[in-house]
Amino acid sequence: MLEHNDDLLRIENLSKFFSVSSGLFTRPFQLKALQDISFTVKRGETLGIVGESGCGKSTLGRCILQLLSPDEGRVLWLGEDIARLPEEQMRLRRRDLQIIFQDPLASLNPRMTVGEIIADPLRTLMPEVDAKGRRERVIKAMEAVGLLPEMINRYPHEFSGGQAQRIGIARALITEPKLIVCDEPVSALDVSVQAQIVNLLSDLKQQFGLTLVFISHNLSVVRHVSDRILVLYLGRVVELASGDDLYADPRHPYTRALLTAVPIPDPRRARQRTIDGLVGEIPSPINPPSGCTFRTRCRHAVALCADKRPPLETVDGGRLVACHRWRELAVTAAQ
Amino acid sequence: MTNVLVVDDLDVTFALHQAEVKAVSDLSFSLAAGETMAVVGESGSGKSQAFLAIMGLLARNGRAAGRAMLGEVDLIGMPGDRLDAYRGKDIAMIFQDPMTSLNPSLKVRTQLAEVLVRHQGFAPDKAGRAVIEMLERVGIPEPVKRASAYPHELSGGMRQRVMIAMALLCRPKILIADEPTTALDVTVQAQMLELFKTLTDEFGTALVLITHDLGVVAGVADRMMVMYGGRCVETGTVDELFYDPRHPYTLGLLHSTPHVAKRAQRLDPIQGLPPSLERLPSGCAFHPRCAFRFETCFAERPQLLPVDGGARGRACWYQGSLKHEEVA
Amino acid sequence: MAGLTGKDAVLSAYAEALANAPKGRSLTQDALRRLVNNKAALVSIFILVAIVLFALVGPYLLPWSFDKIDWAGIRKPPDWEKGHYFGTDQNGRDMLARTLQGTQMSLIVAAVATAVSVVIGVVYGAIAGYFGGRVDALMMRFVDIMYALPYILFVIILVVIFGRSPVLLFVGIGFLEWLTMARIVRGQTLTLKQREFIEAAKAGGAGPFTIIFRHILPNLTGPVVIYATLTIPEIIVTESFLSYLGLGVQEPQTSLGTLISFGAPVAEALPWMLYTPAFILVLMLVCLSYVGDGLRDALDPKDR
Numbered sequence: 001m002l003e004h005n006d007d008l009l010r011i012e013n014l015s016k017f018f019s020v021s022s023g024l025f026t027r028p029f030q031l032k033a034l035q036d037i038s039f040t041v042k043r044g045e046t047l048g049i050v051g052e053s054g055c056g057k058s059t060l061g062r063c064i065l066q067l068l069s070p071d072e073g074r075v076l077w078l079g080e081d082i083a084r085l086p087e088e089q090m091r092l093r094r095r096d097l098q099i100i101f102q103d104p105l106a107s108l109n110p111r112m113t114v115g116e117i118i119a120d121p122l123r124t125l126m127p128e129v130d131a132k133g134r135r136e137r138v139i140k141a142m143e144a145v146g147l148l149p150e151m152i153n154r155y156p157h158e159f160s161g162g163q164a165q166r167i168g169i170a171r172a173l174i175t176e177p178k179l180i181v182c183d184e185p186v187s188a189l190d191v192s193v194q195a196q197i198v199n200l201l202s203d204l205k206q207q208f209g210l211t212l213v214f215i216s217h218n219l220s221v222v223r224h225v226s227d228r229i230l231v232l233y234l235g236r237v238v239e240l241a242s243g244d245d246l247y248a249d250p251r252h253p254y255t256r257a258l259l260t261a262v263p264i265p266d267p268r269r270a271r272q273r274t275i276d277g278l279v280g281e282i283p284s285p286i287n288p289p290s291g292c293t294f295r296t297r298c299r300h301a302v303a304l305c306a307d308k309r310p311p312l313e314t315v316d317g318g319r320l321v322a323c324h325r326w327r328e329l330a331v332t333a334a335q
Numbered sequence: 336m337t338n339v340l341v342v343d344d345l346d347v348t349f350a351l352h353q354a355e356v357k358a359v360s361d362l363s364f365s366l367a368a369g370e371t372m373a374v375v376g377e378s379g380s381g382k383s384q385a386f387l388a389i390m391g392l393l394a395r396n397g398r399a400a401g402r403a404m405l406g407e408v409d410l411i412g413m414p415g416d417r418l419d420a421y422r423g424k425d426i427a428m429i430f431q432d433p434m435t436s437l438n439p440s441l442k443v444r445t446q447l448a449e450v451l452v453r454h455q456g457f458a459p460d461k462a463g464r465a466v467i468e469m470l471e472r473v474g475i476p477e478p479v480k481r482a483s484a485y486p487h488e489l490s491g492g493m494r495q496r497v498m499i500a501m502a503l504l505c506r507p508k509i510l511i512a513d514e515p516t517t518a519l520d521v522t523v524q525a526q527m528l529e530l531f532k533t534l535t536d537e538f539g540t541a542l543v544l545i546t547h548d549l550g551v552v553a554g555v556a557d558r559m560m561v562m563y564g565g566r567c568v569e570t571g572t573v574d575e576l577f578y579d580p581r582h583p584y585t586l587g588l589l590h591s592t593p594h595v596a597k598r599a600q601r602l603d604p605i606q607g608l609p610p611s612l613e614r615l616p617s618g619c620a621f622h623p624r625c626a627f628r629f630e631t632c633f634a635e636r637p638q639l640l641p642v643d644g645g646a647r648g649r650a651c652w653y654q655g656s657l658k659h660e661e662v663a
Numbered sequence: 664m665a666g667l668t669g670k671d672a673v674l675s676a677y678a679e680a681l682a683n684a685p686k687g688r689s690l691t692q693d694a695l696r697r698l699v700n701n702k703a704a705l706v707s708i709f710i711l712v713a714i715v716l717f718a719l720v721g722p723y724l725l726p727w728s729f730d731k732i733d734w735a736g737i738r739k740p741p742d743w744e745k746g747h748y749f750g751t752d753q754n755g756r757d758m759l760a761r762t763l764q765g766t767q768m769s770l771i772v773a774a775v776a777t778a779v780s781v782v783i784g785v786v787y788g789a790i791a792g793y794f795g796g797r798v799d800a801l802m803m804r805f806v807d808i809m810y811a812l813p814y815i816l817f818v819i820i821l822v823v824i825f826g827r828s829p830v831l832l833f834v835g836i837g838f839l840e841w842l843t844m845a846r847i848v849r850g851q852t853l854t855l856k857q858r859e860f861i862e863a864a865k866a867g868g869a870g871p872f873t874i875i876f877r878h879i880l881p882n883l884t885g886p887v888v889i890y891a892t893l894t895i896p897e898i899i900v901t902e903s904f905l906s907y908l909g910l911g912v913q914e915p916q917t918s919l920g921t922l923i924s925f926g927a928p929v930a931e932a933l934p935w936m937l938y939t940p941a942f943i944l945v946l947m948l949v950c951l952s953y954v955g956d957g958l959r960d961a962l963d964p965k966d967r
Binding site: 062091095101114125132149154155157173 | 882
Binding site: 052053160161162163190191192193194195196198199202217218219220221223224247257258259260261262263264265266267268269270271275278280281282297 | 377378476490491492493520521522523524525526528529547548549550551552553554573574577578587588589590591592593594595596601602603604605606608609624
C-alpha cells in the first residue's frame with residue numbers, strides 16, 4: 001500500500017455545475033463546468049493543470065480547496081473525503097491546503113497592512129499562536145519569499161505586482177501547508193518578474209517540502225514547473241501524462257494542437273514549424289457538443305466522435321488519454 | 336525599401352499632481368513599407384505610450400514632442416481634426432481589448448461601413464459590400480451573418496478579427512497592434528498571428544507589434560526594438576537580437592522566457608523590478624538590475640549607438656561579450 | 664527542511680524591533696491628504712465646524728435664552744443695545760438664540776438619524792449582498808416594500824401613537840433613510856465579494872461574519888462616507904419639511920425648519936425672522952455638498 005500513501009490528494013469523479021439564469025421567468029439552465037474529473041496528486045510533486053479559458057481549471061482549483069463545493073464525486077485528502085465536511089471541520093484541514101491567486105493586488109485586502117494580511121490565516125486556523133508568535137512567523141515567511149521584513153507595516157498599494165505576489169505567497173505559506181494550489185500565479189506579471197516568481201515557487205517547494213497544483217494557460221510555464229500535466233478541455237480531462245512524455249509525444253489531438261500553438265521564443269524554429277491550426281474557438285460550455293467535446297475543432301473527427309464520448313483510457317503505464325482515435329493518430333504522427 | 340514612418344527624438348511627458356513624468360525619451364526609429372517591427376518591453380517601458388503619442392491618442396495630461404513623419408507630414412502636435420484625415424486611413428491602431436474600440440450599441444456592419452463612408456467617400460451600400468468582403472478576408476466564417484451581429488455577441492477572437500478588419504478597411508500603410516493577442520487563448524492567438532503574417536504580405540501594410548511576449552515576436556516580426564525605462568535599449572533584426580543579444584536587458588528577457596521545448600532546471604531571471612518612471616535610476620536606467628554594470632553605468636546614460644557599423648543599435652557601456660560572462 | 668516555527672532570541676528581538684517599522688500610507692491617510700488639498704472642501708469643513716461650535720457654545724454667551732420672552736421687545740428688528748442682535752419674533756423671543764437652538768436641534772436630528780441609517784443600512788446591505796441568493800432576495804424585497812410606503816404616512820402614524828417627541832423624530836427619519844444606504848452597500852458588497860482577497864480569507868478559514876466585518880466593511884468606507892454626507896442635508900431638509908407640516912419638534916423647542924416655517928408667512932413685515940434661519944440652513948447645505956464632493960474625489964481618485 002506504499003503507492004496509496006503517496007497520494008496526498010485523490011479526486012474521484014468530480015463534477016461541478018453552475019446554474020445560469022437568464023431572466024426572471026425562464027428556467028435556469030446548467031453550465032457543466034467540470035464533469036467526471038479523476039486524478040491523484042502525489043506527495044512532493046507538482047501537478048500542472050492546463051487548458052484554455054472556460055475549461056474549468058480555476059473551478060477545479062477551488063473545488064480542491066472546498067472554496068466551491070463539488071456537486072458530484074469525492075475529494076480525498078489523505079484518504080478522507082473533504083467534499084462533504086461541514087465548514088467547522090473543514091477549517092481544521094485548511095492549514096494544510098492553501099492557494100495563491102492570479103491577480104496579486106486584488107488578492108490582498110487594501111485596508112490591511114502586509115503584516116496583517118500575511119498573519120490573517122493564523123488567526124482562525126492556528127488560534128494557539130499568540131500575537132508575538134504570529135509576528136515572528138510573518139517575519140520568517142517574508143524572508144522566505146524575499147521580502148524585507150521592514151515592509152511589515154506597509155499597505156498593498158505601495159507594492160508592485162511582483163512584490164504583491166510575494167505577499168500572497170507568504171500568506172499561503174504562513175500555516176505551513178502541505179499543498180498549495182497556484183491559480184495562474186504569474187499570468188499578471190511582467191516577463192522578468194514571472195521568472196523570479198517561478199524560481200521562488202520551486203525554491204519554496206524544496207525548502208518546505210510542498211506539493212503544488214499549478215494551474216495556468218501558459219504551457220511554457222507549466223512545462224517548466226510541472227512533473228505531471230493534466231490537460232482540460234471544456235470541463236473534462238483529455239490527457240494526463242508526465243511533462244516529458246506529454247511534450248515529446250502528445251496523444252490527444254487537442255494537446256498536440258495546444259503545443260504547436262505555443263509561441264516559441266526562437267525565430268528560426270518559429271518560422272519553420274507548421275502550426276496545427278485549430279479551426280474556430282472553444283464552444284460554449286452551456287451547450288457543449290455531443291460525444292467528444294473536442295470534435296468540432298478536431299481535424300481527425302469521425303462519425304463515432306459525435307455519437308460516443310471517448311472514455312479516459314490508461315495507456316503506456318500511467319498515461320491517460322480520452323480519444324477514440326489516439327492509436328491510429330499515434331501511428332500517423334510517428335510516420 | 337521606402338520608409339513609411341520616421342520617428343525622430345520622440346518625447347512623451349505626463350503632468351502628474353506634483354511632478355512631470357517622462358514616459359518616453361529620445362525615441363528614434365523608422366519603419367519600412369511592409370515590414371513587421373516588434374516593440375518589446377515590460378510595464379512602464381513606454382512602449383504603448385510612444386505609439387499612442389504618434390496616433391495623437393495620449394491621455395489629456397500627456398504631451399508629446401519630437402517628430403513622427405508619415406511621408407511628408409508630421410503627426411506630432413497636429414490638432415485632432417487634422418489628424419483624423421490620417422488616422423484610420425494611413426495609420427490604424429488596434430488594442431488588447433477590442434471592446435474598448437467597438438461601439439457596443441452598433442452592429443458590426445454599421446461601424447465598419449462608417450469608416451469607409453467617412454474616409455473613402457463610399458456610398459453606404461457599396462461600403463456594406465466592402466465590409467463583408469473584408470470580414471471574409473480576415474477569416475470570419477459566415478461574414479454576412481456576423482456583420483449583423485452586435486460586438487458582444489461575438490467571441491474574443493472574433494472581435495479581434497473584426498478590429499483587424501476595421502483597421503485594414505482603408506488599406507493603411509501602417510497598422511499598430513498593441514498587445515493584440517494577450518487576452519486570447521493560445522490556439523486563437525496562433526490563428527491571429529498567422530492572420531497577421533498573411534495580411535501584411537497581402538496588403539503590404541507595415542505592422543508594429545507591441546508586446547511583452549518574446550514568443551509572439553519570434554514567429555512574426557522581422558525587426559525588433561527593446562524598450563526599458565522609456566528608451567530604446569537595443570534594436571536590430573529578430574535573429575540578431577535573439578541569437579546574439581548585445582544588451583544585458585535583452586539577454587535577461589530571453590533567459591526569463593520559458594521555452595516549451597526545453598525544461599531547464601532553473602530560469603535565469605533578471606534581478607529586481609522594472610523601475611517606476613517617477614523615479615528612474617541615474618545613468619543607465621537598467622544598472623540596478625544589471626549583472627554587467629560598472630562605475631560609468633551609475634553616472635552616465637549610454638547613447639543608442641550602431642553596433643558593428645551595421646543597422647543594429649544598442650545603448651550600453653559594457654564592451655565585453657555577454658556570452659562569455661555568462662559561462663564564467 | 665526549514666519551517667517557520669523555529670524560535671530564537673535573535674528573531675524575537677527582531678520581531679520586537681519591527682513593531683516600529685516604517686508605517687505605510689493607508690488608503691485613509693491618502694484620502695485625507697487629498698481632501699486637505701481640496702480648498703473648497705477645506706473651507707466648507709471650517710465653516711461647518713464653526714457653525715457647530717457656535718450652535719453648541721453660542722447660547723451661553725447670549726444675554727437672552729431661546730425661550731425667554733422680552734415683553735418690551737415683541738416683533739422688533741435687530742437691536743444691539745438690548746442684545747437682540749437679530750431681532751425678536753412675535754412672542755418677543757430672541758431670534759439669534761432661537762436660531763442657534765434650532766441649528767442645534769437640526770444638527771442632532773441629522774447626526775442621530777444618519778447614524779441610525781448608516782448602522783442599519785450597512786449591516787443589512789452587507790449581509791444581504793454577502794449571502795446572496797434567497798436571503799438577498801427576501802431582504803431586498805422587504806426594502807422594496809418599505810420604499811413603497813409613503814413615509815409621511817409612516818411618520819404621522821408614529822406621531823399619533825407616540826406623541827410628538829424629538830427622539831421619535833430622529834429614529835423615525837433614520838429608519839426611513841437606511842433603505843437607500845442598504846441598497847448601495849449591497850451593490851458594493853456584491854462586487855467586493857468577487858474579489859480574490861475574499862476567497863483568500865475563505866481559504867484562511869474565515870467564517871462569513873469575520874469576512875463581512877473584517878474584509879468587506881472596511882472596504883466600504885468610501886461609498887458609505889460619501890453617501891452619509893449626502894444623507895445629512897437630506898435629513899435636515901426632511902426635518903424642516905416635517906416641522907413645516909407641524910409634525911416636528913414642539914414649542915418652545917425649535918428647529919431650523921420650524922423657524923423658517925414661522926418666518927416665511929411674515930417675511931415681508933418681519934424679514935429678520937426668515938433670513939437668519941434660512942441663511943444658516945443654506946450655508947450648511949452648501950458646505951455639506953462641497954464636503955461630499957471633496958470626499959468623493961478624495962476617496963475615489965480613479966474617477967478624475
